[in-house]
Amino acid sequence: MKLAGLKSVENSHDESVWAATWVPATETRPALLMTGSLDETVKLWGSDELVLERTNTGHSLGVASVAAHPSGLIGASASLDSFVRVFDVDTNATIATLESPPSEVWQLRFNPEGSTLAVAGGGSASITLWDTATWGLVATLPIPRPEGPKPSDKSGSKKFVLSVAWSPDGRRLACGSMDGTISVFDVARAKFLHHLEGHFMPVRSLVYSPTEPRLLFSASDDAHVHMYDSEKKSLVGAMSGHASWVLSLDVSPDGQALATGSSDRTVRLWDLNMRAAVQTMSNHTDQVWGVAFRPPGGTGVRSGRLASVSDDKSISLYDYS
Template identity: 80%
Template sequence: MKLAGLKSVDNAHEESIWACTWVPPTQARPSLLLTGSLDETVKLWSSDELKLERTNTGHCLGVVSVAAHPSGIIAASASLDCFVRVFDVDTNATIASLEAPPSEVWQMQFHPEGHTLAVAGGGSASVKLWDTASWKLIATLSIPRPEVPKPSDKNSSKKFVLSVAWSPDGKRLACGSMDGTISVFDVTRAKFLHHLEGHFMPVRSLVYSPIDHRVLFSASDDAHVHMYDAEGKSLITAMSGHTSWVLSVAASPDGSAIATGSSDRTVRLWDLSMRAAVQTMSNHSDQVWGVAFRPQEGSTDRVGRLVSVSDDKSISLYDYS
């Protein structure tokens, strides 16, 4: 497996780009790239040329997270202005505005079937679940404290929830906290199951393997990437290679690799059979906040793509083969 640089767009936004995701294709158009920036805008880009299709405004502070519905018809952006804006991808019409108290809107992700939006609740130490038909809040999954408090648990801000990920079957939800713990929930029963231990610094990004719903990957400020058996509560392996915070992790559609972005300004490709980094890309001149593999478009799609976004305001697109 290998990455090859295809295209970079400098000054893609006016400020740092903190979030990216792929919008699935519809019958009317191919997939699109969605980026969110501290410049308060969300932008949509053509999938292969990275040609700017549209700039969406609507937030009054920086955008920290973006998520795309599996239908490809709607998407959501979360901002430091305490709102999640849900919008129609093709018209930019606002479908819903979800309000939260200050510092309670961070990463978010749609359920694989699209009926629920999970939003990491920041300072509320919880994950909020929103019904995507009514846009009503349907559940709050609160993180219990570990039975044996860590020395760092003197204040509740350590339970600040930064990241969230659905399992491919939609039955489990994992969230990563500022203190390094990862909490796993049974969503159908709205029940906390267990913590996954091993990190001692913020867990900024999580992703499940697309081919094994037990396997969860985490990216942490401790410069490590962990691979867990999320059901068996065990750490499978800890992978090192980055020299600073790991800010984002994404899994390839075939499940054989993951990619990570770091404040060491690099993107790394990891071979999961070797459990090691096999390639380092240094396209960016500042920390890399987001990486995302493009989902495969049908069984005939053999063209792999990876994208990365950075504090340097640029987007880089790579061929993944």
């Protein structure tokens, strides 16, 4: 497996690019890359040439996270202005605006069926679940403290929720916190199941394997990537190699590779069978906040793609084979 650089867009936004995700292909268009930036905008880019298709405005502060509905028709963006904006990808029309108190939105993800939007609740130490048919709040999942809290930890700041991920069957939801703990929930019962431990610094990104539904990957400021059996509560592997915080990660659609972005300015490709980094890409000149593999599907799409975004305002696109 390898990455080959295809295209980079310098100054893709006016400020740091903090988020990236792929909008799945529809019957009428190929997949699009969606990026969110500190410049308060969300941009949509053509799949292979990174041609700017449209710019979405509507936030009054930087965009921290973007998410795409599995239908490819709806996008969502979370901003430091405490609002989640839900919009039509092809027309940019606003579908809903979801309000959260200050610093209560850090990351958001649609479930695989597209029926629920999970919003990582920042300082509220909770996940909120929104019904995508009505855009009403259906549940709030509070993050319990790990057993044996330190007596000095009187504030809830350590439970600040940074990341969220759905299992491929939509039955489990995992979230990562500032204190390094990962919490797993049974979504149907809105019930906390257990913590996954091993990190001692913020967990900024989580993703389940698309081919091994129990396998959960985490990226942390401790410079490590962990692999968990999320059902057995066991750490099954740890990978290291980045020189600094691991800010983002994604698993390839074939489940064979992992991509990570780091504050050491690199993107790494990891062979999950070898549990080792097989390639380091140094396209960016500042920390890499987002990496995302393009989902399969769409006409004329033959090969894999990976995108990365950075504080250097650029987007890079790679061929994954």
